[in-house]
Amino acid sequence: MSDHKPSIRTPLSRVRYLGAARSGTKHFWHQRLTSVALIPLTIGAVFVVIGLLGRNHAAVVQILGSSPVAIGMLLFVLVSIYHMWLGMQVIIEDYVHDELPKYAALMSNTFFSCAVGLTAVFAVLKLSFGL
Amino acid sequence: MAEAKTSTAKDRPLSPHLQIYRPTLTMMMSIVHRITGAALYFGTLLLVWWLTAAAAGPNAYANVQWVMGTVIGRLVLFGYTWALIHHMLGGIRHLIWDTGHGLGPVEREWLTVATLIGSIGLTVILWFVGYLTMGGIR
Numbered sequence A: 001m002s003d004h005k006p007s008i009r010t011p012l013s014r015v016r017y018l019g020a021a022r023s024g025t026k027h028f029w030h031q032r033l034t035s036v037a038l039i040p041l042t043i044g045a046v047f048v049v050i051g052l053l054g055r056n057h058a059a060v061v062q063i064l065g066s067s068p069v070a071i072g073m074l075l076f077v078l079v080s081i082y083h084m085w086l087g088m089q090v091i092i093e094d095y096v097h098d099e100l101p102k103y104a105a106l107m108s109n110t111f112f113s114c115a116v117g118l119t120a121v122f123a124v125l126k127l128s129f130g131l
Numbered sequence B: 001m002a003e004a005k006t007s008t009a010k011d012r013p014l015s016p017h018l019q020i021y022r023p024t025l026t027m028m029m030s031i032v033h034r035i036t037g038a039a040l041y042f043g044t045l046l047l048v049w050w051l052t053a054a055a056a057g058p059n060a061y062a063n064v065q066w067v068m069g070t071v072i073g074r075l076v077l078f079g080y081t082w083a084l085i086h087h088m089l090g091g092i093r094h095l096i097w098d099t100g101h102g103l104g105p106v107e108r109e110w111l112t113v114a115t116l117i118g119s120i121g122l123t124v125i126l127w128f129v130g131y132l133t134m135g136g137i138r
Helices: A011-015 A026-052 A057-065 A067-095 A099-129 B007-011 B025-056 B058-069 B071-098 B105-133
Strands: none
Touching: A026 A057, A026 A067, A026 B071, A026 B105, A057 A067, A057 A099, A057 B025, A057 B058, A067 A099, A067 B025, A099 B025, B025 B058, B025 B071, B025 B105, B058 B071, B071 B105
């Protein structure tokens, strides 16, 4: 392509498609990867929630805290949070163009996602370990 | 780049935005996919609230159950259910398109209509099943 022009990039770095952002197609790929994973995880989570409707607190704690449900719920929460973090980043980059608001929004996206994700994981673990 | 600022260049419509196009179903569904995604982003707060309440104890869990049981609570949950199902079916549609299939003029419209009908139908079915497990409408 532009091999005749002088460049400090090595041929290896060029074929790895890792350009200036140092990440290449990772963002796009992880969005798809998490979306595929979320199809069975979402279906499972919906059935768990329906199964818990109308039950009292003790029964809910027992079912949510059981190993298979807790592990499934942890996977659902973690993959969802990563998926929505990636998605919101795209929305922000599409609509917020000024540097300061853009970086403030991108940082808020990360803070929100980490806080929500960690809180959910903590709650599931607490239910499971019965503390 | 000085010649770009002449009067002839100024009148030319540059970079037409959404309002210049006739709305199509695939376009509207693309926008809805993004809107449901953003709604689900904040909807995770409901999931986290429910999980932390269950972990906190019977009183906190009873509060969540009461709020979710009100008319507004149920409407929000119904919207959350639809957004989740719609975003999932829309995501499957996009995964099919990612493989290069279903992009023809007939298939893409068919897939888009199927997503919309499927999401509304599945949401109603899920709520019907939900009310059945709770022992009828209360």
